[in-house]
Amino acid sequence: MMSTSSNNAVTFTPSTKAAFLQYLRENPTNRRITQTDKDSLIEWLTNPHKRPTSQKEFSRRNYIWKTFTWDEKTQNLFAVAKPDEEKDRKVVTEDTIADVVECVHEGNKHGGWDATWKDISSSCYGILRSDVIHLLKQCQTCALNPSKRPKGSAATMGSSQPMDHEFLDFLNTGDVQYDISAWDAQENGEHSGE
Numbered sequence: 531m532m533s534t535s536s537n538n539a540v541t542f543t544p545s546t547k548a549a550f551l552q553y554l555r556e557n558p559t560n561r562r563i564t565q566t567d568k569d570s571l572i573e574w575l576t577n578p579h580k581r582p583t584s585q586k587e588f589s590r591r592n593y594i595w596k597t598f599t600w601d602e603k604t605q606n607l608f609a610v611a612k613p614d615e616e617k618d619r620k621v622v623t624e625d626t627i628a629d630v631v632e633c634v635h636e637g638n639k640h641g642g643w644d645a646t647w648k649d650i651s652s653s654c655y656g657i658l659r660s661d662v663i664h665l666l667k668q669c670q671t672c673a674l675n676p677s678k679r680p681k682g683s684a685a686t687m688g689s690s691q692p693m694d695h696e697f698l699d700f701l702n703t704g705d706v707q708y709d710i711s712a713w714d715a716q717e718n719g720e721h722s723g724e
């Protein structure tokens with residue numbers, strides 16, 4: 531019996547997440563990363579004996595070397611920061627997009643589309659803006675708070691859900707330290723992420 535679920539709105543219901551996975555399957559793009567993609571990237575980055583067998587593969591390998599980095603210590607795959615970006619971004623595979631968006635969205639106290647996209651795009655690789663919007667439209671908490679405006683209304687949040695602890699645990703998985711304070715600091719601004 532889960533009696534606590536009656537009053538506490540979840541961000542994304544299990545059916546929302548299932549529907550989102552279906553949506554991903556129906557709208558494939560090489561800008562997202564599947565688990566298979568990720569395994570392949572890690573292979574190219576970590577196996578010095580793996581050799582390209584064609585010009586195409588040679589180009590792909592060089593692109594991968596330039597674009598991604600494998601953190602041996604934390605066992606995490608990152609997209610290397612471009613000159614105009616602050617930091618490397620963690621590669622997020624398709625199957626965890628909904629969970630990551632949920633955590634970030636809860637972490638910024640149900641910020642709006644722009645704020646949540648900014649937080650996502652500055653720290654994660656492999657999530658599209660349209661994915662974020664698709665999911666945020668399904669957020670149960672935002673749906674139950676019609677007074678909630680997309681931006682700058684974090685202070686009105688009265689939730690007693692113990693989300694912060696879980697949020698931190700999630701972000702600290704693999705000893706990766708995210709700059710959470712920076713995420714909370716800004717509400718506006720554009721980021722033309724992937």
Ligand SMILES: [Zn+2]
Pocket residue numbers: 541635640641669670671672673
């Ligand atoms: Zn929300």
